[in-house]
Amino acid sequence: MRRLGWLALLVVLGVALVVGTTDRDEPTEAERVDRIGRSVMCPTCAGQSVADSQTPAAVNVRREIARRVAEGETDGEIRDALAATFGERIILTPPRSGVAGLVWVLPVAALVGALAALALVFRRWRAEPDAVATPDDVAAAERARRAAHVPPPDPS
Amino acid sequence: MTETRAPEAHRPHTARLVAVVLAVLLALLVAVLATRDAATTRLSRSPLVGRQAPDLTADVLLNGDDFVLADERGRFVLVNFFATWCVPCQAEHDDLVRFANTHAVAGDASVVSVVFSDDEPAVRRFFERRGGDWPVLRDRDGRIATTWGVAGVPESYLIAPDGRVVAKIVGGVTFEFLEEQLARLRGVR
Numbered sequence: 001m002r003r004l005g006w007l008a009l010l011v012v013l014g015v016a017l018v019v020g021t022t023d024r025d026e027p028t029e030a031e032r033v034d035r036i037g038r039s040v041m042c043p044t045c046a047g048q049s050v051a052d053s054q055t056p057a058a059v060n061v062r063r064e065i066a067r068r069v070a071e072g073e074t075d076g077e078i079r080d081a082l083a084a085t086f087g088e089r090i091i092l093t094p095p096r097s098g099v100a101g102l103v104w105v106l107p108v109a110a111l112v113g114a115l116a117a118l119a120l121v122f123r124r125w126r127a128e129p130d131a132v133a134t135p136d137d138v139a140a141a142e143r144a145r146r147a148a149h150v151p152p153p154d155p156s
Numbered sequence: 157m158t159e160t161r162a163p164e165a166h167r168p169h170t171a172r173l174v175a176v177v178l179a180v181l182l183a184l185l186v187a188v189l190a191t192r193d194a195a196t197t198r199l200s201r202s203p204l205v206g207r208q209a210p211d212l213t214a215d216v217l218l219n220g221d222d223f224v225l226a227d228e229r230g231r232f233v234l235v236n237f238f239a240t241w242c243v244p245c246q247a248e249h250d251d252l253v254r255f256a257n258t259h260a261v262a263g264d265a266s267v268v269s270v271v272f273s274d275d276e277p278a279v280r281r282f283f284e285r286r287g288g289d290w291p292v293l294r295d296r297d298g299r300i301a302t303t304w305g306v307a308g309v310p311e312s313y314l315i316a317p318d319g320r321v322v323a324k325i326v327g328g329v330t331f332e333f334l335e336e337q338l339a340r341l342r343g344v345r
Contacts, residue, residue: 020306032279040183041304043305043307043308044308054306054310056272056273056298057301057306057307057308059273060273060297060298060299060302060306061302063297063298063299063302064298064302065300067299082302084200084203085203085204085210085303085304085305086300086305086307087202087203087305089200130197130314137213
């Protein structure tokens with residue numbers, strides 16, 4: 001019964017993840033331009049994407065993104081083209097290769113490591129309880145109870 | 157009692173040490189800032205440097221009909237992105253005129269300007285008033301600037317006689333700075 005509960009929980013989680021991560025509708029061109037623009041840094045302003053900035057350079061980059069989207073280029077191709085002229089630093093999402101790629105790998109590795117450590121610890125706790133009453137402990141408790149005139153615990 | 161006094165006795169020494177360290181760091185910072193090149197004109201890293209220059213075929217606003225960068229092979233070309241509302245662009249203009257005039261006879265270097273987010277009448281008035289007879293190109297939708305990776309103005313790209321981008325210059329240029337770049341690229345120090 002307990003296993004069935006866990007299984008049901010896993011199924012619900014899996015379905016929720018699939019539904020949550022699947023795009024139900026194709027984005028429009030304007031939505032794509034906005035999405036790509038949010039991942040490209042404004043060349044002249046600190047900490048702003050081209051989607052949020054009204055500087056001439058940001059406006060130019062937005063126009064370029066829109067033109068390339070209309071020509072059928074993928075998001076990756078557009079970002080690569082911008083990085084090829086402005087430099088990799090213009091892309092707000094870190095690259096997936098090289099040292100910067102660790103940004104993507106490390107959190108996953110840390111999560112897996114933490115889960116593995118938790119599983120190991122839980123298993124150890126279950127296998128060997130850390131506090132076992134010795135005969136001396138039991139005798140001491142019995143003496144204390146008698147001294148306090150407390151009746152012994154009900155075995156039921 | 158002596159145990160509680162000991163740390164207090166050390167406190168002035170610690171404070172003096174921290175003050176000395178901070179003073180040294182401040183002095184180093186001032187020295188670095190004072191000796192580095194001015195931030196107004198500097199060679200900048202660009203993925204374009206070392207590669208063939210992007211295609212630059214554009215409608216000419218002033219001083220010519222059509223401009224094709226590939227036709228300029230055999231001499232250095234300074235591709236200068238500018239706007240009349242930009243103060244450093246105004247400041248560098250006389251140096252650009254001098255640079256263009258100096259190399260006009262030998263024909264070993266030329267200038268071409270690209271208008272960055274500016275209106276045409278203002279650009280016409282600017283060149284009438286300040287001089288300069290090199291081609292000035294339109295960039296109505298900002299596509300040229302984006303293709304060249306221009307973040308702001310003024311920015312200039314130096315193109316070698318073989319068509320490669322050899323330098324990206326951020327900030328206003330001076331005649332001396334441009335001559336230094338040409339001498340460096342020609343191997344003359």
